[in-house]
Amino acid sequence: MTEPQSEADRRPEDRDRQNRRRGGFFGVAALAWALLSGLVGDQLSASLDSGGWVQVAGYIVTGALTLICAIYYLPTGLHALRRWRRGGLDSAPAPELHAAAEEAETWLVRLGSGSGGMAAAEWFALNESWLRELLETEKARPETADDLARICDALEVWYLRRYEPGALLALSEFLTVVADASGRRDLAELAAARAATAYRLMGDLAAASTELGNSDDVATHGRTAAALTTRRQVERALLNLERADQAPAGNDREEAVLNARDRLDDARRSQPGPDLAADVAISVNLAIVHLYQQDPESALDHLRTAAARATAAGDLSGHAHAIELQGVAAWMQRSPVEAENWWRHAEHLYAEIDEREGRARCLQHLGSAAVVAGRLDDARELLEQGAMLRQSESDLLTKYLHAARRTGEPPVVVEDERGHVAVSWIRRRLARLRGHFR
Numbered sequence: 001m002t003e004p005q006s007e008a009d010r011r012p013e014d015r016d017r018q019n020r021r022r023g024g025f026f027g028v029a030a031l032a033w034a035l036l037s038g039l040v041g042d043q044l045s046a047s048l049d050s051g052g053w054v055q056v057a058g059y060i061v062t063g064a065l066t067l068i069c070a071i072y073y074l075p076t077g078l079h080a081l082r083r084w085r086r087g088g089l090d091s092a093p094a095p096e097l098h099a100a101a102e103e104a105e106t107w108l109v110r111l112g113s114g115s116g117g118m119a120a121a122e123w124f125a126l127n128e129s130w131l132r133e134l135l136e137t138e139k140a141r142p143e144t145a146d147d148l149a150r151i152c153d154a155l156e157v158w159y160l161r162r163y164e165p166g167a168l169l170a171l172s173e174f175l176t177v178v179a180d181a182s183g184r185r186d187l188a189e190l191a192a193a194r195a196a197t198a199y200r201l202m203g204d205l206a207a208a209s210t211e212l213g214n215s216d217d218v219a220t221h222g223r224t225a226a227a228l229t230t231r232r233q234v235e236r237a238l239l240n241l242e243r244a245d246q247a248p249a250g251n252d253r254e255e256a257v258l259n260a261r262d263r264l265d266d267a268r269r270s271q272p273g274p275d276l277a278a279d280v281a282i283s284v285n286l287a288i289v290h291l292y293q294q295d296p297e298s299a300l301d302h303l304r305t306a307a308a309r310a311t312a313a314g315d316l317s318g319h320a321h322a323i324e325l326q327g328v329a330a331w332m333q334r335s336p337v338e339a340e341n342w343w344r345h346a347e348h349l350y351a352e353i354d355e356r357e358g359r360a361r362c363l364q365h366l367g368s369a370a371v372v373a374g375r376l377d378d379a380r381e382l383l384e385q386g387a388m389l390r391q392s393e394s395d396l397l398t399k400y401l402h403a404a405r406r407t408g409e410p411p412v413v414v415e416d417e418r419g420h421v422a423v424s425w426i427r428r429r430l431a432r433l434r435g436h437f438r
Contacts, residue, residue: 104131142181
């Protein structure tokens, strides 16, 4: 049985509705009493030459009832006044925006999953412009902040999947405006962290580091604080891997890789609770650290864990990432046949959810392996197909494609650096934060 709600438990809109009903009752009663007392007073005055006292009493009762009516309507009136000061009718809820946020969030859950991943990708491809239009036309207000943020969360994952850092940065700037307009420090914190990801993907590591510091400065103690702490630690790890990629072989690169590993360990410790998707992201990046350190065996331990957890979470995208990196580890172990099998399997998984960038990476792996093996016709077909699917530039792809089309000679890659080339390339394409740390 449902217990009746107390006055304090009722929602504000329910209490306002009840106050209006009560106020309306007393208002009608006041009007009725005024008419009745006036009529009775007139009749008594006409028949008995007396009735003034009835009218006076009627005025008193009518005034009392009117006062009670005003008291009941006062909270509603004050609420309406506050709404008018904040922008009048603009402070009313936005049904279309709320419905769009609900729909975007529903499809976001399916994006990259084994059930509905392809349909979700199609939905985002068709509705991205509509969602952006809503963000551009809807006024940022406290009443709409959560719905606007939910749409931003969904678009963030889509832009990361498509490798569009410019669009991601614009999304961060918009969320900053929403945070300022609504006084939401948690959204300002998230916007800064999102900007750090965008700048890192653009290659501007200094700006990325600055934005991470900004995110720390506005950190709150709300329900999202722990998750955002985890996100910042992962982002710092990825920044260190970028620095390792840019550093020449030696102490600087090794130090950057060790720093990345420390930050990932911190991210694991700072998790607010069980989160399979976050575990997958952390395990995959720990595997990349070991691949940088030329330790494919340790990398495989993390990748097997990541694949198992991705399967448990229904995360086909995360599973494909883990399988793809297992192919890189096998290549580093000089097992090209095994590596190609892993890449074919990963390419198939990516195709099931229409993740084109992932498919392009796997086709590039397979094509470059075919070039090295001297199978130039196969290499050319695989690399050209991968180039058609790609949404970002790759110097390595261009290099192998040139070799397959023209000289018939594989590009010169120093044997000790071959693993590093593969790892740094795939790390740049996989180092993306999905919406799991929100």
